[in-house]
Amino acid sequence: MSESPDLLLDPLLQRGFRYALSLVHDHGQAEDLLQEACVAISRKGGPWKLGYMITVIRNRFIDQYRRSQKIRFQPLEEIEVPVEAPVDEGVGDDLNRALGRLRAEERELVYLAVVENYTTSEIAELTGRPRGTVLSAIHRAKQKLRTALGGDQAKDAS
């Protein structure tokens, strides 16, 4: 069985937290989601790697919200209910608000592509979506962000 995470794995926990945050867009819920995922990983004995942690977080997120029936996790092609939690209170910056208006699927894609530098193929494999869908979804999500942020960014050519 792999060793429990210690201080050396804190960077991994932070990255897992940020990924969870991209899904739920709420600090407290992201923390809870990460903790549940880490407990599940520990139960299985690891591995303590980012790719596996992201998969576990993602699966728990989908299960959790399917069970609560608050939100449906739907393919990106459909216009569907956004999977998100209330925006953190007290956080007023424009980008945070703009991210709050995206669907969870969109935030997830943008996060993985921009922050974690996943390739489109890697994201397609992780999310079970065609590569073309991922590419266009990331583009649309960024356009939405630019529009929400306003100014010169809204004029970014496709």
Add this chain to the structure above:
Amino acid sequence: MKANKDSDRLDEQLRGHYAAASLDDDALGKIRAAVREEAERAAEPEGRSRWRWAFKYLAAAAVLAVVALGPYLGWWGPGRTTARRLAQRVATEIALNHTKQLPSDLLEKDLVWATLAAATSKQLDFSPVQPAAFKAHPHRLLGARYASVDGQIALQIRMTDERQDLTLYQFRPGERFAKLHKKYTFEVHGVRILIWQEQGLVMGLARFSADLQ
């Protein structure tokens, strides 16, 4: 060139945004403790595990008994839904519809309440009304869309008061909503919703919380 610069700028902002979000030492410690506890539990001797499983079976049996007997004892059941929970269910649906921002079925220039009522009279089982609060509050109707809320046919009315976009939902209450007497305010998925009854209709007013700042 400009497109690339804008793209780079957004990417930089996104990286900065997420880099700034982090767990503090307490949170990290809590997660590490939970993981250690799980790892220790997995390594427990078999005897202790057996007692733990026995307890779990007993707890599950107790839960099943409550589930089976609850309605007969009046502990829970269809009649136990409180007004607040009902309003919350409605608010959740309204928030999700509001965020969808689907196109209007009715788009007329200079749409007013009177023409809205006339235009929807065949499709709805009620006549949409102007809420009392809006009689003195300047606003403009932008369009309307047929919707459903909690299984009831409803009208989704897009409005603006020049400061923010609003969506007003109206539907006939029916028996289920008879207990909805108060006004309720909810915050769901970044949308602020006010639910109330007026002029014989259930009304829900939605606006993005961000617009309220």
